[in-house]
Amino acid sequence: MNKASKYILIIVFAFLIQICSQPVFACVEGLTWGMDLQKIESHLGISFSPIKEEITRNLFEVKDIQISGLPVEVLRVRIENEDGLKQLAYEIDNENMTEVLAGLRYRFGPPVGTSVNVEGGSPQQQWIWHTGEDVIVAVKSEHRPFVLSYRPSLLDPSFL
Numbered sequence: 001m002n003k004a005s006k007y008i009l010i011i012v013f014a015f016l017i018q019i020c021s022q023p024v025f026a027c028v029e030g031l032t033w034g035m036d037l038q039k040i041e042s043h044l045g046i047s048f049s050p051i052k053e054e055i056t057r058n059l060f061e062v063k064d065i066q067i068s069g070l071p072v073e074v075l076r077v078r079i080e081n082e083d084g085l086k087q088l089a090y091e092i093d094n095e096n097m098t099e100v101l102a103g104l105r106y107r108f109g110p111p112v113g114t115s116v117n118v119e120g121g122s123p124q125q126q127w128i129w130h131t132g133e134d135v136i137v138a139v140k141s142e143h144r145p146f147v148l149s150y151r152p153s154l155l156d157p158s159f160l
Helices: 004-021 039-042 094-108
Strands: 057-067 068-081 084-092 114-118 122-130 134-140 144-152
Touching: 039 068, 068 094, 068 134, 084 114, 094 122, 094 134
Parallel strands: none
Antiparallel strands: 057 068, 068 084, 084 144, 114 122, 122 134, 134 144
């Protein structure tokens, strides 16, 4: 088999994987990246409200809910018209941060990155996980709730 036919075979195989692959789960079991708002609401059994600011026209939120037994102060989703669900973020009380971080470490291993920023005397800690399908960013700030954000990964780790 010559080099050209090997490359063609690899390209065809990669194309078939893209077409035949299962949908990627978005952080909450049963949600997938690209879902529309009605499917997300139906799956979670909640109703989102649009955030009415010009820069956040694709953002929707629901307040004071429970997910996996944890109280969530605010759950926000970003829904693009053509692409559906593109980001999901939780605001959780800081007292539940340790349990959430422990669960992420148990499920995905240690974070790929951590940082501490001090801006104007208020420290902020950040943890980052790359699961292959999702990028998860957890942020703890002294004066704000603990934030956990999920978005689909733009990078295919198999190309690295």
